[in-house]
Amino acid sequence: xxxxxxxxxxxxxxxxxxxxxxxxxxxxxxxxxxxxxxxxxxxxxxxxxxxxxxxxxxxxxxxxxxxxxxxxxxxxxxxxxxxxxxxxxxxxxxxxxxxxxxxxxxxxxxxxxxxxxxxxxxxxxxxxxxxxxxxxxxxxxxxxxxxxxxxxxxxxxxxxxxxxxxxxxxxxxxxxxxxxxxxxxxxxxxxxxxxxxxxxxxxxxxxxxxxxxxxxxxxxxxxxxxxxxxxxxxxxxxxxxxxxxxxxxxxxxxxxxxxxxxxxxxxxxxxxxxxxxxxxxxxxxxxxxxxxxxxxxxxxxxxxxxxxxxxxxxxxxxxxxxxxxxxxxxxxxxxxxxxxxxxxxxxxxxxxxxxxxxxxxxxxxxxxxxxxxxxxxxxxxxxxxxxxxxxxxxxxxxxxxxxxxxxxxxxxxxxxxxxxxxxxxxxxxxxxxxxxxxxxxxxxxxxxxxxxxxxxxxxxxxxxxxxxxxxxxxxxxxxxxxxxxxxxxxxxxxxxxxxxxxxxxxxxxxxxxxxxxxxxxxxxxxxxxxxxxxxxxxxxxxxxxxxxxxxxxxxxxxxxxxxxxxxxxxxxxxxxxxxxxxxxxxxxxxxxxxxxxxxxxxxxxxxxxxxxxxxxxxxxxxxxxxxxxxxxxxxxxxxxxxxxxxxxxxxxxxxxxxxxxxxxxxxxxxxxxxxxxxxxxxxxxxxxxxxxxxxxxxxxxxxxxxxxxxxxxxxxxxxxxxxxxxxxxxxxxxxxxxxxxxxxxx
Amino acid sequence: xxxxxxxxxxxxxxxxxxxxxxxxxxxxxxxxxxxxxxxxxxxxxxxxxxxxxxxxxxxxxxxxxxxxxxxxxxxxxxxxxxxxxxxxxxxxxxxxxxxxxxxxxxxxxxxxxxxxxxxxxxxxxxxxxxxxxxxxxxxxxxxxxxxxxxxxxxxx
Numbered sequence: 001x002x003x004x005x006x007x008x009x010x011x012x013x014x015x016x017x018x019x020x021x022x023x024x025x026x027x028x029x030x031x032x033x034x035x036x037x038x039x040x041x042x043x044x045x046x047x048x049x050x051x052x053x054x055x056x057x058x059x060x061x062x063x064x065x066x067x068x069x070x071x072x073x074x075x076x077x078x079x080x081x082x083x084x085x086x087x088x089x090x091x092x093x094x095x096x097x098x099x100x101x102x103x104x105x106x107x108x109x110x111x112x113x114x115x116x117x118x119x120x121x122x123x124x125x126x127x128x129x130x131x132x133x134x135x136x137x138x139x140x141x142x143x144x145x146x147x148x149x150x151x152x153x154x155x156x157x158x159x160x161x162x163x164x165x166x167x168x169x170x171x172x173x174x175x176x177x178x179x180x181x182x183x184x185x186x187x188x189x190x191x192x193x194x195x196x197x198x199x200x201x202x203x204x205x206x207x208x209x210x211x212x213x214x215x216x217x218x219x220x221x222x223x224x225x226x227x228x229x230x231x232x233x234x235x236x237x238x239x240x241x242x243x244x245x246x247x248x249x250x251x252x253x254x255x256x257x258x259x260x261x262x263x264x265x266x267x268x269x270x271x272x273x274x275x276x277x278x279x280x281x282x283x284x285x286x287x288x289x290x291x292x293x294x295x296x297x298x299x300x301x302x303x304x305x306x307x308x309x310x311x312x313x314x315x316x317x318x319x320x321x322x323x324x325x326x327x328x329x330x331x332x333x334x335x336x337x338x339x340x341x342x343x344x345x346x347x348x349x350x351x352x353x354x355x356x357x358x359x360x361x362x363x364x365x366x367x368x369x370x371x372x373x374x375x376x377x378x379x380x381x382x383x384x385x386x387x388x389x390x391x392x393x394x395x396x397x398x399x400x401x402x403x404x405x406x407x408x409x410x411x412x413x414x415x416x417x418x419x420x421x422x423x424x425x426x427x428x429x430x431x432x433x434x435x436x437x438x439x440x441x442x443x444x445x446x447x448x449x450x451x452x453x454x455x456x457x458x459x460x461x462x463x464x465x466x467x468x469x470x471x472x473x474x475x476x477x478x479x480x481x482x483x484x485x486x487x488x489x490x491x492x493x494x495x496x497x498x499x500x501x502x503x504x505x506x507x508x509x510x511x512x513x514x515x516x517x518x519x520x521x522x523x524x525x526x527x528x529x530x531x532x533x534x535x536x537x538x539x540x541x542x543x544x545x546x547x548x549x550x551x552x553x554x555x556x557x558x559x560x561x562x563x564x565x566x567x568x569x570x571x572x573x574x575x576x577x578x579x580x581x582x583x584x585x586x587x588x589x590x591x592x593x594x595x596x597x598x599x600x601x602x603x604x605x606x607x608x609x610x611x612x613x614x615x616x617x618x619x620x621x622x623x624x625x626x627x628x629x630x631x632x633x634x635x636x637x638x639x640x641x642x643x644x645x646x647x648x649x650x651x652x653x654x655x656x657x658x659x660x661x662x663x664x665x666x667x668x669x670x671x672x673x674x675x676x677x678x679x680x681x682x683x684x685x686x687x688x689x690x691x692x693x694x695x696x697x698x699x700x701x702x703x704x705x706x707x708x709x710x711x712x713x714x715x716x717x718x719x720x721x722x723x724x725x726x727x728x729x730x731x732x733x734x735x736x737x738x739x740x741x742x743x744x745x746x
Numbered sequence: 747x748x749x750x751x752x753x754x755x756x757x758x759x760x761x762x763x764x765x766x767x768x769x770x771x772x773x774x775x776x777x778x779x780x781x782x783x784x785x786x787x788x789x790x791x792x793x794x795x796x797x798x799x800x801x802x803x804x805x806x807x808x809x810x811x812x813x814x815x816x817x818x819x820x821x822x823x824x825x826x827x828x829x830x831x832x833x834x835x836x837x838x839x840x841x842x843x844x845x846x847x848x849x850x851x852x853x854x855x856x857x858x859x860x861x862x863x864x865x866x867x868x869x870x871x872x873x874x875x876x877x878x879x880x881x882x883x884x885x886x887x888x889x890x891x892x893x894x895x896x897x898x899x900x901x902x
Contacts, residue, residue, distance in 0.1 A: 094842075095842050096840075096841030096842030096843070096879045097841070098841070226835070226838050227838050227840070229840075229843070230834065230835050230838060230839070230840055230843075231826060231835065232843075233840040233843030233846050234819075234826065234831050234834045234835070234839075234840060234843075234846055234847075234850060235779065235819065235820065235822070235823075235826055235831065236777065236778070236779015236780070236818065236819035236820045236847055237779070238843050239778070240778075240781075240844060242778075242781075242782065243772075243778035245776065245778070251773075276762065294765075294769060294773045294774075295769055295772075295773060296762075296765050296766065296769040296773075366878060367842075367844075367878060368781070368783050368789070368791060368842065368844040368845045368876070368877070368878045368879075369781070369783075369842075369844045370782070370783070415842070415843065415844075416842060417781070417842050417843070417844030417845075418842045418844060418878050418879060419842075420878075448782075450785060451783065451784045451785055451786075452785075647838055651838065651841060651881070651884070652841075654880055654881075654883055654884075655841055655879045655880035655881065656880070657880070658880030658882065659878075659880055680784050680785075680786055680788055681784050681786075681788035681789055681876060682786070682788055686876050686878055687880070687882075688873045688874075688875075688876060688882075689868065689869055689872040689873045689875070689882045689885070689886070690869035690870075690872075690873045692880075692882040692883065694883070695883050
């Protein structure tokens with residue numbers, strides 16, 4: 001009791017932006033059934049408003065049921081209250097990329113809402129909220145804004161049409177004589193607010209067609225609108241998965257195998273069992289779970305377990321040996337990915353040639369919020385709270401373990417303390433194990449991974465080796481390029497392999513970013529070798545591009561040096577038929593003052609890359625002192641086509657550059673005897689404030705189709721930095737993270 | 747029983763004194779704004795104030811708070827009025843937001859001790875707080891902005 005009281009007194013703050021209950025938990029606990037009841041109504045509704053969306057995935061978008069007498073829900077994406085509040089239901093997870101602002105902006109602009117009255121709410125799991133292109137509920141691929149562009153605008157426009165129709169009916173005038181402004185309908189001097197029209201609008205049939213606004217009239221779209229979710233992220237109010245609390249909830253920590261593929265043989269819990277707060281210790285498929293009253297009790301008891309593991313086949317796995325094997329394999333012909341002309345013959349006839357082998361390590365996503373999941377499993381229902389990027393799959397996997405049909409499982413998406421792809425796990429590893437724990441717990445339970453558990457838990461960006469040979473003619477023009485990549489497939493073995501690999505003998509995610517090499521080179525060969533290794537791998541922010549851009553853009557620099565040309569001008573010349581590459585390249589070079597000299601101890605590097613529908617170029621300025629690379633400034637140019645919020649684009653570009661720079665400078669996962677050698681931030685560092693460069697972002701004005709923004713800022717960072725290191729030291733960086741002791745003088 | 751105050755309210759708790767303050771704040775007191783990130787004073791997500799000093803609560807046993815005044819993010823201001831919170835809003839600092847409680851609590855001590863911090867002083871005070879989203883440039887700008895606001899008399 002006293003705890004609750006303290007909590008209320010301590011927290012009692014109004015949180016702008018978020019309109020619903022301040023506490024995610026409260027919405028679904030027995031005392032706060034409103035939302036759950038509403039969902040039932042909403043899902044059951046089939047005869048309500050049907051708004052004709054263009055997307056096949058949401059063509060059944062329906063549900064015009066009243067959420068309550070005090071609100072109106074014309075479609076799945078918006079609810080308007082008699083209190084004038086406009087709640088946008090967002091079907092993408094908020095993990096830093098600003099979807100709780102950019103997607104509501106789209107809807108609010110078409111609705112002509114009062115932006116001060118607009119809030120957000122995470123969507124429940126329902127086919128209505130499927131990604132229109134991917135056919136399931138997922139946040140990934142830098143796709144939230146481009147996939148929601150039409151969807152959210154249409155939803156806003158449809159709601160506005162109904163509100164106008166309701167006002168016109170009340171005034172007995174033609175709807176076309178009415179106009180809207182900032183949350184109200186006007187006719188001459190008469191005015192009815194949206195809140196006043198809620199009851200009447202809910203009774204009207206849906207509009208058959210809706211007219212979207214002329215982009216010239218946009219009030220929000222295209223403007224640097226402040227994020228709606230900042231307030232609750234700076235007062236402790238935002239509820240992340242790890243913050244969810246349920247009445248009677250227990251907490252669990254799990255002892256997982258120290259080696260991938262190891263199996264538990266036996267465990268001794270004689271010490272752990274009698275430790276304070278420990279309720280149950282139980283073997284589950286993921287390992288041994290200790291269920292206790294609090295996390296700390298669970299963690300201390302977990303650490304006191306003695307578990308015997310059957311190490312399996314990975315007990316001798318070493319990454320140094322793996323890279324040796326990769327080097328050998330790269331000497332052999334791989335599966336053909338791309339073949340233009342005859343690269344081998346052109347290379348044989350080239351005036352000058354060069355070969356370079358680039359290597360990148362396994363990487364951890366390392367979200368600030370370690371993995372966690374809360375499960376309340378009952379006889380005929382299961383509720384899950386977690387920061388999911390993959391709702392459809394997570395719910396289905398939870399249902400399978402719970403032995404319930406999908407409809408009996410409700411997944412509540414909390415704020416995500418970073419995602420970067422890790423929270424979209426094809427096997428729902430962190431959800432599935434929590435349901436197993438819940439089966440044993442007999443009470444609602446929260447599983448928390450320690451930082452060490454999270455880092456050692458697998459699903460890394462795969463290590464890759466990328467060997468490139470190239471040649472130039474007597475005038476310095478490249479005539480031949482051959483790339484060979486060796487690394488694990490992310491898609492192979494998942495349920496998405498068929499859809500994503502489309503019958504190809506290679507994984508497109510392994511070679512993306514080199515398979516579409518944009519430079520004008522007449523003879524290009526790209527080959528892939530798929531490595532079979534028992535380390536679980538997964539998409540990490542910018543996926544294949546996170547390594548292909550490094551190899552490609554560093555090798556282009558090497559070719560430029562071979563041709564004795566300026567690396568920027570060399571790229572320009574080879575990108576004459578690629579106007580959008582050229583656009584960002586020129587913009588970054590110009591803003592960086594490419595032609596102006598730098599102080600002697602500093603060097604500049606440049607890189608350009610296309611990924612996730614957007615074009616990006618970076619210029620990095622670095623110095624190297626006592627073998628330590630310092631990045632002073634990064635100038636980023638981005639062309640993501642039509643854009644929604646330039647403030648968020650700048651934030652994502654800055655963050656992407658820092659994410660890429662962290663990997664380039666510091667990060668590497670290594671295995672010795674099957675055991676991961678890194679455990680926490682001290683052995684797998686992230687860039688810190690004192691290491692962070694000045695970053696400028698310049699956005700290309702464009703009417704092209706909208707592209708992504710969460711990932712495109714990452715790939716150019718490493719090659720721009722590596723090329724700058726060459727400019728200042730004359731040493732080529734061919735391995736990440738950059739270690740000046742092992743660089744090659746060229 | 748361990749007695750101390752949190753955000754001005756007295757608490758008496760029956761808890762193992764070796765339990766990290768972080769978990770007592772989060773689990774016993776239900777103040778979940780203070781975050782767990784590393785458990786070894788590496789990332790700063792758990793930063794709170796004990797008697798006005800920035801402390802990594804993930805490695806501080808709760809016994810360390812005995813008889814002392816603890817302030818968490820929930821107690822930084824009742825209404826987002828702290829100059830840092832206003833500056834954070836102006837600069838649109840957070841991305842995922844998970845590290846921001848710790849960033850703000852570290853910055854609050856910096857600003858009290860150095861009302862007009864230089865970039866070097868910001869580096870020194872903030873380097874213990876990791877942000878995986880990469881909001882550092884905005885944090886830096888927001889600290890400068892908050893300092894300017896406070897100098898103009900906008901601070902409490």
